[in-house]
Amino acid sequence: MNPSQSFSADSPADPVAAATHADPYPYYAELRADPPLVWNETLRVWVASRADVIESLLLAHVALRVRPAAEPVPRAILGSPAGEVFGHLVRMNDGTAHQAHRPALQRALAGLDLDTVHSAALQVARCVTAPSMSDALFSMPIRAVAHLLGFADEALPQIDRWMRDFVACLSPLSSADQLQAASVAANELMARFDTLAAGTQPRHGSLLAAVLAESDASAPLTRSLLANLVGLLSQTCDATAGLLGNSLIAVMREPSLREAARTRVGLQAVVEETARHDPSVQNTRRFCVEPISIAGTTLAAGDAVLLVLAAANRDPAFNPDPDRFTLVRARRRMLGFGHGVHACPGQALACTLAAAGLEALLSRAPDFDAMRERGWSYRPSANARIPVFH
Secondary structure, X not given: OOOOOOOOOOOOOOOOHHHHOOOOHHHHHHHHOOOOEEEEOOOOEEEEOOHHHHHHHHHOOOOEEOOOOOOOOOHHHOOOHHHHHHHHOHHHOOOHHHHOOHHXXXXXXXXXXXXXXXXXXXXXXXXXXXXXXHHHHHHHHHHHHHHHHOOOHHXXXXXXXXXXXXXXXXXXXXXHHHHHHHHHHHHHHHHHHHHHHHOOOOOOOOHHHHHHHHOOOOOOOOHHHHHHHHHHHHHHHHHHHHHHHHHHHHHHHOOHHHHHOOOHHHHHHHXXXXXXXXXXXXXXXXXXXXXXXXXXXXXXXXXXXXXXHHHHHOOOOOOXXXXXXXXXXXXXXXXXXXXXXXOOOOHHHXXXXXXXXXXXXXXXXXXXXXXXXXXXXXXXXXXXXXXXXX
16 A cells, blocks of 8 residues: 555555445545555555446456455355355356356346336245344345345245355355355255256246346256356346345435335435445456556556446446435446446345335334444455445
8 A cells, every 4th residue: 555645543554445334435535646556565466446446447358356366266165055156156257168158147137127026026025034134135046036136935935045155155255164155055056947947937037047048048057157147136136135135224324214115206215315425336346367557557467456446437437426425416327336347237126125124124214323323344245335224
């Protein structure tokens, strides 16, 4: 990091620790005041925090990849069932083989009727009985997507549990026991998707039916496609849980938002502004496979770059008056759902799921004063911002 740089005493230790800090945004503003790319010796990464620089990095998909060239699958899960699923995920990989299913998944997600999605997700969310609100943040969107994929209602709690176990393989913070549980879950999920897809005709209008219809009819049930169906659920897990939880915090902090949250349009606006203002995905990484010059800095093959997406969302050159939570923006821009070839095709789905979950949580009439008094922290993570309510 720039040796002349000075942060306040309560600032995060580094841009990774910032993801779970109580308020990382003043720190992010100081990062944006630095040069466009700054080397962080502790993390061994280049750090980018300005929106224009991050856009350039996300578009440089030939020189910059989602995974290190020498480690396409994390070593901790290589050769395991979790590693097999990870290796097929189109959002985690860049090779030609991973392009085969991306268009089908994109078309299937783009063709969703969001009114139908919202109604189904709301019905599922209202039936969730979780041990705590923090657990409900995960269960509501996971079960909604499992329902949309065509799983029977009685199967949703088990799919939820397996998916919560599986996503541990995506985190570098997971223990050996968690990684083992992730592999057990990966096996079970692949088997259930295989049975679901190969059995009777998928439920008309289901997301599974749409994915299969958009896939190569000659070989619709490859292991790769099945893994990416698991991936649809894993994308929902942490990211949508964080979006739902951070939207609830926004309503809790700002009483004026509660009136807006009485309507579906208002709920959607709260969620979409939360995705910009306090996103669940705070950062992501890219890895150089060949030299490239970005913003006057030459990156070498093998270099890693940390893209601080949450800082970019509040770049005043990207969004005017960025620190203000504003329901109606002339042009709301955000990078938390990616950009370029790795832009998340499920952005509209994620926001719709979070809006339905928020409606279900608010219908339970939570005591906001008591929740604020008890406070909340954030789940340990290298990039996700998911609240845990005390």
